[in-house]
Amino acid sequence: MKLRSRKLLDRSLTGVSVMAIVLMALALLVLLGPIFSRGAAAFFFRATSEFRRINLEQFNRGDSRRIAAESQAVAEARQPLYGMLDDFAAELEDMDPARRRELRPQFKEVRDLLRELLGPLPGEMDAVMLRQQYGQTRWERAQVTLQRILFSEQWDYSDPSRMGSKVLVPRRQAFVGTQLEPLFPHLQQNLKSMLRPRFTFYWRFLSDRSLDSHFFGGIWPEILGTFYLTLGAMLLAIPFGVIAAIYLSEFAAAGRLVSLLRVCISTLAGVPSIVFGLFGLAFFINTLHLSHSKSVLAGSATLALLILPTIIRAAEEALKSVPHAYKEAALSLGASPLRMVLTVLLPAALPGILTGIIISMGRAAGETAPIIFTAAVSVGRPLKLWETLNQPTPALPWNIYNLATEHQAVDQIRHVQFGMVLTLVLLVLLLNLAAIVIRARVSRKMRG
Amino acid sequence: MIQPTLANIRAAAEPATADYGGRQAHVACDRFSFFYGDNQAVRNVTLDFPSFQVTAIIGPSGCGKSTLLRSINRMNDLIPGGRTGGRLVFDGQDVYGPRLDVVTLRRRIGMVFQKPNPFPKSIFNNVAYGRRLHDGPDKGRLQEIVEASLQRAGLWDEVKDRLDDNALSLSGGQQQRLCIARALAVDPEVLLMDEPTSALDPRATARIEDLIAELRGRYTIIIVTHNMQQAARVSDLTAFLYEGDLIEYGATAQMFTQPRQKRTEDYMTGRFG
Numbered sequence A: 001m002k003l004r005s006r007k008l009l010d011r012s013l014t015g016v017s018v019m020a021i022v023l024m025a026l027a028l029l030v031l032l033g034p035i036f037s038r039g040a041a042a043f044f045f046r047a048t049s050e051f052r053r054i055n056l057e058q059f060n061r062g063d064s065r066r067i068a069a070e071s072q073a074v075a076e077a078r079q080p081l082y083g084m085l086d087d088f089a090a091e092l093e094d095m096d097p098a099r100r101r102e103l104r105p106q107f108k109e110v111r112d113l114l115r116e117l118l119g120p121l122p123g124e125m126d127a128v129m130l131r132q133q134y135g136q137t138r139w140e141r142a143q144v145t146l147q148r149i150l151f152s153e154q155w156d157y158s159d160p161s162r163m164g165s166k167v168l169v170p171r172r173q174a175f176v177g178t179q180l181e182p183l184f185p186h187l188q189q190n191l192k193s194m195l196r197p198r199f200t201f202y203w204r205f206l207s208d209r210s211l212d213s214h215f216f217g218g219i220w221p222e223i224l225g226t227f228y229l230t231l232g233a234m235l236l237a238i239p240f241g242v243i244a245a246i247y248l249s250e251f252a253a254a255g256r257l258v259s260l261l262r263v264c265i266s267t268l269a270g271v272p273s274i275v276f277g278l279f280g281l282a283f284f285i286n287t288l289h290l291s292h293s294k295s296v297l298a299g300s301a302t303l304a305l306l307i308l309p310t311i312i313r314a315a316e317e318a319l320k321s322v323p324h325a326y327k328e329a330a331l332s333l334g335a336s337p338l339r340m341v342l343t344v345l346l347p348a349a350l351p352g353i354l355t356g357i358i359i360s361m362g363r364a365a366g367e368t369a370p371i372i373f374t375a376a377v378s379v380g381r382p383l384k385l386w387e388t389l390n391q392p393t394p395a396l397p398w399n400i401y402n403l404a405t406e407h408q409a410v411d412q413i414r415h416v417q418f419g420m421v422l423t424l425v426l427l428v429l430l431l432n433l434a435a436i437v438i439r440a441r442v443s444r445k446m447r448g
Numbered sequence B: 001m002i003q004p005t006l007a008n009i010r011a012a013a014e015p016a017t018a019d020y021g022g023r024q025a026h027v028a029c030d031r032f033s034f035f036y037g038d039n040q041a042v043r044n045v046t047l048d049f050p051s052f053q054v055t056a057i058i059g060p061s062g063c064g065k066s067t068l069l070r071s072i073n074r075m076n077d078l079i080p081g082g083r084t085g086g087r088l089v090f091d092g093q094d095v096y097g098p099r100l101d102v103v104t105l106r107r108r109i110g111m112v113f114q115k116p117n118p119f120p121k122s123i124f125n126n127v128a129y130g131r132r133l134h135d136g137p138d139k140g141r142l143q144e145i146v147e148a149s150l151q152r153a154g155l156w157d158e159v160k161d162r163l164d165d166n167a168l169s170l171s172g173g174q175q176q177r178l179c180i181a182r183a184l185a186v187d188p189e190v191l192l193m194d195e196p197t198s199a200l201d202p203r204a205t206a207r208i209e210d211l212i213a214e215l216r217g218r219y220t221i222i223i224v225t226h227n228m229q230q231a232a233r234v235s236d237l238t239a240f241l242y243e244g245d246l247i248e249y250g251a252t253a254q255m256f257t258q259p260r261q262k263r264t265e266d267y268m269t270g271r272f273g
Helices: A003-041 A050-061 A064-094 A096-119 A139-150 A171-175 A183-197 A222-250 A256-270 A273-287 A296-320 A324-332 A335-364 A387-390 A398-405 A411-446 B006-012 B065-072 B102-108 B123-135 B139-152 B172-185 B202-215 B228-234 B250-257 B263-270
Strands: A044-047 A151-158 A165-169 A200-202 B027-036 B038-049 B054-058 B082-090 B109-112 B190-194 B220-224 B239-241 B244-251
Touching: A003 A411, A044 A139, A050 A064, A064 A096, A064 A183, A064 B006, A096 A171, A096 A183, A139 A151, A139 A171, A139 A183, A165 A171, A171 A183, A200 B123, A222 A256, A222 A296, A222 A387, A222 A398, A222 A411, A222 B109, A222 B139, A222 B190, A256 A296, A273 A296, A296 A387, A324 A335, A324 B172, A335 A398, A335 A411, A335 B065, A335 B123, A411 B027, B027 B065, B038 B065, B038 B082, B038 B239, B054 B065, B054 B228, B065 B082, B065 B190, B065 B220, B109 B172, B123 B139, B123 B172, B139 B172, B172 B202, B172 B228, B202 B220, B202 B228, B202 B263, B228 B250, B239 B250, B239 B263, B244 B263
Parallel strands: B054 B220, B054 B239, B109 B190, B190 B220
Antiparallel strands: A044 A200, A151 A165, B027 B038, B027 B082, B239 B244
């Protein structure tokens, strides 16, 4: 009986563990699925002729003659459409005032949407904003706009017992009998020849600067900013962290002060990151005046504080797990304690220390809250190395948040946001992979 | 308790084979004590380890023999709450005196531990480690010293083709001989051995014992051992410690045949310990 119940307990424990693992794997899949599929759309999509025009005009990229020829062909394909607009404008002038008053705003809406779809209409002045100088660069966005041209959204409140429901009304209905009526089927049928979508692998998404706050272009400033911030944080945190760990594990006498210090470090590791962010603003910028305002330096220092406890604890554990025999051997050969630490202890503890470092590197790369007040801006250019001392920078984690919440046209640039998420996830994944490889190599070298 | 004088020990011991070469450095305890907190592990031991001879320290577990050995090169410094009484003299210097340089002391007094503890580095770097500490990186001479040390430790022929291999890939016995080579490379005058064969199989043990016999006469060797036969085989002199007290000290041959003390005889015949 006793044996049976013990076996039962064992088995149920195994069952629960397996279930937990399966759940974790599922959650990971559910999370990573959309990140990868939607993130990939930032790189791989059907690009329109507008996309190729931007590349030529803004980045001086592509075969200019072929693109000119394509623009020519596209303009020709659009000509009948613009003709219809002109014809209807003339027709509108001759209508009776009541009908004119009814149709004019609707006509204006159609024109606005067409401008969004295809770029400035013929005879219009050049717009100031880049986003208004070009039509849709991505075919799937073009189709969304097309739908908005074909159907207008209206809300039906006729049934008072229910909430209003959205109804799609074909715009064509309003224009029945006018010269604009054939525009809608014409646009639907010929949109492809007006925009010429082609599958494109836009790998320069990673290396391009963003144009008109992420409407077009890539995320290089964000990647570079994240790199600077992370690198700076590591440069500041690693020396302090490892030295503190050496002190705690080797030189500190066991006493109240040292155990208090350990408690403080553990507490620090649990402080919410937003608090670090505010502290960074108050201390590094307002008190120390590291920089006039936000800067990469202040952000790096804040991130360094955030990861310091992790590095100290990982390094201390790694140092403590080095066999006592190594220390004794070194000391018995006449090594001073410092020499012993440098020549025997640190090399033997290196795999563990590296693991801690790279885990916190992933954390530093992904943290948003500490850099909100200290380093991050939503739009910026790629910084030169010396500019990091006093310039703020865009950074991946902050811009993901920013694009999702504060951008003027959140819906239109979702692909950029997902591209950033994918890049950040891959970056952190790459770092962790590097950690595993480095640790495996170092410990293999140790084991012989 | 008998307090053996240096003179009668010298007389009893076999004369050392090698010439002293001016290196008369020797270790002597004068009413030396070691305390762990309130616990006195070594009690007023007065004992003289003659130069260039092998002295074995035997005794049951917890009798303070390892503590005494580790006091000689101050490896007990690391123990919190540890303190000493009396005097321990090496080459005329008080080992626990305020002006002693521990680094130099440990360079002159090498140590081999119970478990082989090579560093997780290459064989070459293991042997070169101590030398590099004291000389700096002088590559050419280092090569010679490493080879000579390995040869002296009887390991050269086995490892000469794989000096860059990790030391942990060696067998236990080889590792222990490597540790001896590592200790010899800094050219010490005294070699302390703390049960150097307790983690080894009989063949590796025999190899180490042969090595000790070869090193005898060139170094002052002090060996702590649990193994009575080993003490009988390798040592010139034997000290028997019991509960921190030195019970008997004398020439090994005499002690194993005609012990003067009842407790020594009881321990040697296995009646306790």
